[in-house]
Amino acid sequence: MKLASRDILSLEEMPREDIELILDTAHSMKEIIYRPIKKVPTLRGKTVVTLFYEASTRTRTSFELAAKYMSADTVSIATATSSVQKGETLKDTARTLRVMGSDCVIMRHPVSGSCHFLARVLDIPVINGGDGMHEHPTQGLLDMFTMREKKGRLEGLRVAIIGDIYHSRVARSNIWGLGKMGAKVVVCGPATLLPPEIERMGVQATTRVEEAVEGADVVMVLRLQLERQQRGLFPSSREYSRLWGITRERLNLAKPDALLMHPGPMNRGIEISTEVADSPQSTIEDQVTNGVAVRMAILYLLLGGGEEK
Amino acid sequence: MKLRGKPEPLLIRGGRVIDPAQGIDAELDLLLEDGRVKQLGHGLEPDGARVVEARGLWVVPGLIDMHVHLREPGEEWKEDIASGTRAAAAGGFTTVCAMPNTRPPVDDAPMVNSVLARAAEKAVVHVLPVGAVTRGLEGKELAEMGDMAEAGAVAFSDDGHPIADAEVMRCALEYGRMFGKPIIDHCQDPSLSREAVMHLGYWSTVLGLRGMPAAAEEVMVARDIILSRLTGGKVHIAHASTRGTVELLRQARAEGLPVTAEVTPVHLCLTDALVHEMAYDTRTKVNPPLRSAEDVAALRLALAGGIIGVVATDHAPHHQDDKEVEYNYAAFGISGLETAVPLLITELVHTGIISPEILVERMTAGPARVLSLSAGTLRVGSTADVTLIDPGLEKAVEPERFYSKGKNTPLAGRLLRGWPVLTVVAGHIVMRDGEVLV
Numbered sequence: 083m084k085l086a087s088r089d090i091l092s093l094e095e096m097p098r099e100d101i102e103l104i105l106d107t108a109h110s111m112k113e114i115i116y117r118p119i120k121k122v123p124t125l126r127g128k129t130v131v132t133l134f135y136e137a138s139t140r141t142r143t144s145f146e147l148a149a150k151y152m153s154a155d156t157v158s159i160a161t162a163t164s165s166v167q168k169g170e171t172l173k174d175t176a177r178t179l180r181v182m183g184s185d186c187v188i189m190r191h192p193v194s195g196s197c198h199f200l201a202r203v204l205d206i207p208v209i210n211g212g213d214g215m216h217e218h219p220t221q222g223l224l225d226m227f228t229m230r231e232k233k234g235r236l237e238g239l240r241v242a243i244i245g246d247i248y249h250s251r252v253a254r255s256n257i258w259g260l261g262k263m264g265a266k267v268v269v270c271g272p273a274t275l276l277p278p279e280i281e282r283m284g285v286q287a288t289t290r291v292e293e294a295v296e297g298a299d300v301v302m303v304l305r306l307q308l309e310r311q312q313r314g315l316f317p318s319s320r321e322y323s324r325l326w327g328i329t330r331e332r333l334n335l336a337k338p339d340a341l342l343m344h345p346g347p348m349n350r351g352i353e354i355s356t357e358v359a360d361s362p363q364s365t366i367e368d369q370v371t372n373g374v375a376v377r378m379a380i381l382y383l384l385l386g387g388g389e390e391k
Numbered sequence: 392m393k394l395r396g397k398p399e400p401l402l403i404r405g406g407r408v409i410d411p412a413q414g415i416d417a418e419l420d421l422l423l424e425d426g427r428v429k430q431l432g433h434g435l436e437p438d439g440a441r442v443v444e445a446r447g448l449w450v451v452p453g454l455i456d457m458h459v460h461l462r463e464p465g466e467e468w469k470e471d472i473a474s475g476t477r478a479a480a481a482g483g484f485t486t487v488c489a490m491p492n493t494r495p496p497v498d499d500a501p502m503v504n505s506v507l508a509r510a511a512e513k514a515v516v517h518v519l520p521v522g523a524v525t526r527g528l529e530g531k532e533l534a535e536m537g538d539m540a541e542a543g544a545v546a547f548s549d550d551g552h553p554i555a556d557a558e559v560m561r562c563a564l565e566y567g568r569m570f571g572k573p574i575i576d577h578c579q580d581p582s583l584s585r586e587a588v589m590h591l592g593y594w595s596t597v598l599g600l601r602g603m604p605a606a607a608e609e610v611m612v613a614r615d616i617i618l619s620r621l622t623g624g625k626v627h628i629a630h631a632s633t634r635g636t637v638e639l640l641r642q643a644r645a646e647g648l649p650v651t652a653e654v655t656p657v658h659l660c661l662t663d664a665l666v667h668e669m670a671y672d673t674r675t676k677v678n679p680p681l682r683s684a685e686d687v688a689a690l691r692l693a694l695a696g697g698i699i700g701v702v703a704t705d706h707a708p709h710h711q712d713d714k715e716v717e718y719n720y721a722a723f724g725i726s727g728l729e730t731a732v733p734l735l736i737t738e739l740v741h742t743g744i745i746s747p748e749i750l751v752e753r754m755t756a757g758p759a760r761v762l763s764l765s766a767g768t769l770r771v772g773s774t775a776d777v778t779l780i781d782p783g784l785e786k787a788v789e790p791e792r793f794y795s796k797g798k799n800t801p802l803a804g805r806l807l808r809g810w811p812v813l814t815v816v817a818g819h820i821v822m823r824d825g826e827v828l829v
Contacts, residue, residue, distance in 0.1 A: 094597065173715050193717040194599040195671025214719075216599030254599060278602070279593035 085383050089201045089208045092217040093258040101259060105227050107379035108372070114151055115374055125154035128185045128385050132158045133175070134211070135191040140346060140370070141211050141221070145188050148377035154385070157184070172196065176203045185385055189213075194251075207384045215249045220380060221345055222255025224373040226263060228365050229300055231372070232341055237264035242294040242336070244326060245304030245353055246275040247287075248315075252345045253304060257283050270294035271304075271326060274315040291326050298336040302343040303328050306353045319352050329355045333363065341365050392514050393829060398775070398818030400424040402437045406445025406779065410452055411752035412759070412768035421450055423775040426818035431769060445779055448812065451751045452769050453485025453516075453776025457758040458550070458575070458629060458653060458703035459728065461487070461518070463509060465494025470708040470796045472506075475728070476514040478706070478795035480821040480829075482728040483811030485776035486517040486766055487706075491528070492551040498523035500538035507543055515821045515829050516814075517776070519545045519762070524563045524574060528552050533562060540570040545762045548575035550629055555581050557614055564624025573625035573651065573761060576615050578636075579679065583607035588719055590663040590680040598667055600718060603680055605633035612636045616643045619650050627761055628652035630705050632679040634689035640698050651761045653701035654690050656731045657801075660738040662687055665801060673714045673721035674801040677707070695745045700757040702750070704731045708797020726797030730788055732780060734802065736809025740782070747782070779813035786810055786825075794827055 085100045093101070114120055130149040132142050142158065149156045159175075172191075179187055186207045189197055194214030201208040212218040230236050241260055247253045247269045260267050267285040269276065270293070280287050288294050295301055306322060316322050333342060342354075342363045350356045359366065401423040408419040408431065420435035421428065456479065462470035470478075472489075479487045489506060491497035497506055503520050510518035522544035523534045528551070536547055547567055554560045554576055563574050584607040589595050591602025612628055616639055619626045628636065631652045643650040657677060662684050666675045675681060693699040707724025714721050731754075739745045759767030766776060785808040790798035814822035821829050 171712075171716060191717065193719040196717045198670045199717055214599050215601075251599060254597070277596035278591060280596055282593050283597065 090219055090380055090384070091197050091201060091208065091210050093219045093222045093255045094217065096219065098262045101223065101226070101262060104223055104376065104379050104383065105230060107383060108227050108375040111378040111382070112372065112375035114378070115371060120151045121153060122151065123153050124382055125149065125152040125385055128154040129183065130154045130156050130381065131179055131184045131187045132156065132211070133179070133187055133189045134159070135161045135189070136212070138190055138212070141190060144370070144373040145211065145377050148374050148381055151374070152378060152381060154381065172200065173203050176200055180204055180206065186381065209380065209384070212251050214251065216251055217255045218251040219255050220373070220377055221252050222259040224369060224376040225256055225302065225343060225345070226259050227372045227376050228343065228369050229341065232365060233299060236260065239265040239299040240268065240297060241265050241300040241302060242268045242270060242298040243302045243304065244270045244291060244294060244328060246306055246310060247271050247280065247304070248275045248277045249307060249310070250304050256302065257285055268294045268298070272316050272322070275310070291332060292335055295332055295335045298340055300341045300343060301328060301333060301336050303354045305345065305347065306349055308349070323352045327353055327355065328358055330357050333358050343369060345369070392511060392517060392816070394515065394816060394819045394821070398426055400440035401443060401815065401818065401820070402435060402440040403443045403445050403450055403777065403779070404435070406448045406450035408450045408769065409748055409751045410769045411748050412452070412756040413770055416748055421769060421777065423777065423815065423818050426775050428769050428771050428773050428775055431771060443813065447781070447783070449747060449780040449782060451778050451780065452755040452767050453814070453816065454483050454732070454754045454778050455486040455758040455764070455767055456484045456704050456706065456728065457488040457701060457762060459487045459489060459706040460492070460708065461489045462708060463493060464505070468796070469710050472509050472518065473513040474794060474796050475706070475708070476516045476518060477827045478728040478793060479516045480814045480816070480827050481794045481825060482730070483732050483778040483780060483814055484516060484728060485778065485814060485816045486519060488519045488521050488545060488762070490548060490550045491521050491523040496523050496528045497521070498526050498528065498534040500535065500542040503539050503542040503544050515827065516816050519543070521546045521548050521575065523547065524549045524554060525559060530555055530559055533559070533566060536567055536570060540572055544572065545764070546573050546575050546627065548577070548629065550575060550577045553577050553579045553581060553611055557618065560615065561618050561622060564618055564622040564626065568622065568624045571763065573627040575627045575629050576611070577629050578608050578611035578615060580607045580610045583610070588676060588680070589666050590682045592663060592683050594663045594667050598671065600666070605635055605682065605686065608633050608679055609635040609639060612639050616648060616650055619643070619648050620646070623649070625649040630655050630658065630679055630703070631690065631699055632658045632682050632686060634686045637689045637693040637698060640693065644698060651701065652699045653703040654694055654699045655703060655705045656727060656734045657725055658682065659687065659690055659694065660734055661801065669801060671718045672801065673716065673718055674725070674799050674803070676718065676721050676723055677725050678723035691739065691744055694753060695749060700753060701761055702731070702735065702753045703758065704728055706795070708795050709799045710796070711798065714799050724799065725801065726790070726793065726795045726799050728795060729793050730800060730802050730807070733786070733807035733810045736780070736782060737807045741808060775815060775818040777815040778811055780809060781812045782809045784808065784810045784812065
């Protein structure tokens with residue numbers, strides 16, 4: 083089995099069959115992570131580059147471990163110490179990587195659509211590790227993997243996504259992915275953090291957190307960027323916490339076996355109370371493990387491992 | 392203008408002459424002599440004039456584009472007066488107004504003179520300079536509008552920058568009124584458009600790009616209309632792009648205020664969905680941004696009904712390097728001179744949305760009226776500026792063949808029907824069959 087597309091740019095563009103293939107493949111990859119010796123030769127001789135224009139520990143480490151567990155070589159470029167600081171354009175950086183023989187580039191970038199640009203310049207697979215406010219497709223896939231693992235299905239689940247929807251690439255990827263898999267998504271946050279016409283993406287939108295959480299199978303809490311407060315998008319983290327923070331009382335409105343998810347890192351006490359973050363309902367640590375499995379699946383499927391001999 | 396000497400007489404025979412200024416739409420012959428329109432009528436004899444057979448073609452007054460960026464002085468690698476005016480000729484335009492946001496900007500009489508002198512050396516169509524409203528385009532102190540008007544500035548604008556300070560705009564309108572020239576405003580409230588790169592709506596939500604609300608334009612259009620009422624000054628709204636702007640213009644018109652507006656071909660024909668369709672291709676990035684389908688529909692109606700009286704391209708050529716970057720970092724602008732006519736004919740005329748007469752009016756008599764120019768007509772005695780258009784000619788847009796240095800167009804590869812085939816400037820043939828001859 084192979085993926086329909088050469089690149090992983092967005093879940094909006096990804097066909098349902100590819101999502102299923104990645105999730106199924108990740109299931110067998112996860113087993114490798116629990117082995118005492120986490121090394122298979124699948125991608126030996128392949129070189130994977132992580133090109134991060136934005137700080138990230140979690141995503142980059144996750145991709146690097148995924149590559150290493152399959153014996154690929156990894157090179158990481160952080161722009162703070164690279165020629166980007168000398169004014170090199172993304173196009174030139176990309177060309178340099180190409181002529182050095184890289185097999186795949188994983189990029190995080192603060193500007194939406196940058197991965198599409200990179201994919202046009204390069205003839206090797208490009209994986210979007212998060213582009214601006216657009217998408218974070220591998221996060222969406224690992225979230226769906228976690229939901230499916232815990233709930234046994236995605237079809238028919240009611241998923242509430244709470245927080246700064248406007249700036250969230252995680253929300254966009256989940257909205258597209260979950261919608262394709264037959265889940266019902268409700269998004270909720272202050273009106274200033276809900277983008278216009280979001281309902282046209284196939285979701286219900288509300289500013290009332292109780293309405294969003296009620297009867298949910300999954301409550302996904304997003305990280306609040308505190309600099310948004312300085313831009314006047316909400317008046318204070320105190321008020322945000324009071325009106326939209328996920329507490330035990332609010333989580334109790336969801337189904338009794340509802341999952342609590344967060345892409346991390348968390349602002350404890352603001353968007354999520356420590357009590358619920360550390361509760362048995364929380365899947366936050368599972369999400370991290372599953373992230374490695376999903377990224378292994380993607381690298382395997384993109385870099386030739388998926389070709390039948 | 393570069394064109395010198397006495398042009399040979401020309402008889403343009405048997406074309407469909409459309410001259411809205413005279414109310415003419417008929418098959419006629421047109422005789423040009425000594426750089427002027429000599430005669431317009433049936434069965435004219437060549438009498439030694441070179442004959443151009445125009446059967447099946449539209450013969451219209453030379454098109455006027457009152458909003459172009461020629462980038463000279465200062466950014467000649469993007470465009471210069473020679474390349475920009477060749478692009479104009481290729482696109483069927485015989486007169487262009489050069490916006491003042493060059494480097495340095497055109498904000499005093501010596502700069503106006505400098506543009507005119509450079510144009511005299513290098514231009515192949517008429518170049519009319521627009522002077523800045525404020526010194527250095529900084530929006531603070533008025534530039535010497537009187538001096539610039541005397542030197543030949545036909546209007547004033549801080550284009551590229553909105554005049555954000557209402558008091559400055561008020562003074563500009565009061566002061567500018569003495570010279571009878573319009574103030575062309577790039578209406579956009581900077582606090583509402585900060586960091587925005589496309590239209591705020593469904594597609595900006597999907598793409599995760601910062602959106603510019605239609606209201607950013609409309610609050611400033613409303614302010615300008617109110618200030619025009621206060622001062623009696625002429626306001627011309629540059630590149631109107633929203634349904635709300637159209638409504639405001641309608642009210643101003645009903646009140647009889649001296650408020651006019653222009654719209655660009657791309658805002659009449661393309662929507663913000665294209666940013667998604669072209670997957671963040673920076674050639675879709677323009678300011679104001681491509682708007683929603685509802686906005687486009689309102690702009691078309693406004694153009695057809697005369698609420699918007701001018702089509703102008705806002706020709707904004709950029710170098711490849713300014714566009715081959717991430718979306719947020721790319722320069723705003725589309726190179727528009729060479730695609731305006733076929734795009735409008737394909738999308739608006741062949742589809743029956745507007746008539747050929749109205750399109751020609753909005754590109755000739757319309758801008759001439761706003762700028763009080765004698766151009767834009769084929770009246771006997773007027774300058775022999777003429778454009779021939781083949782409404783049936785179908786060609787693909789090939790930016791690599793543009794005369795403009797700016798190849799930045801989202802229309803690359805698009806098949807369009809209705810191209811200009813001959814451009815005559817002051818009696819000289821400057822373009823024939825898409826080839827610029829001077």
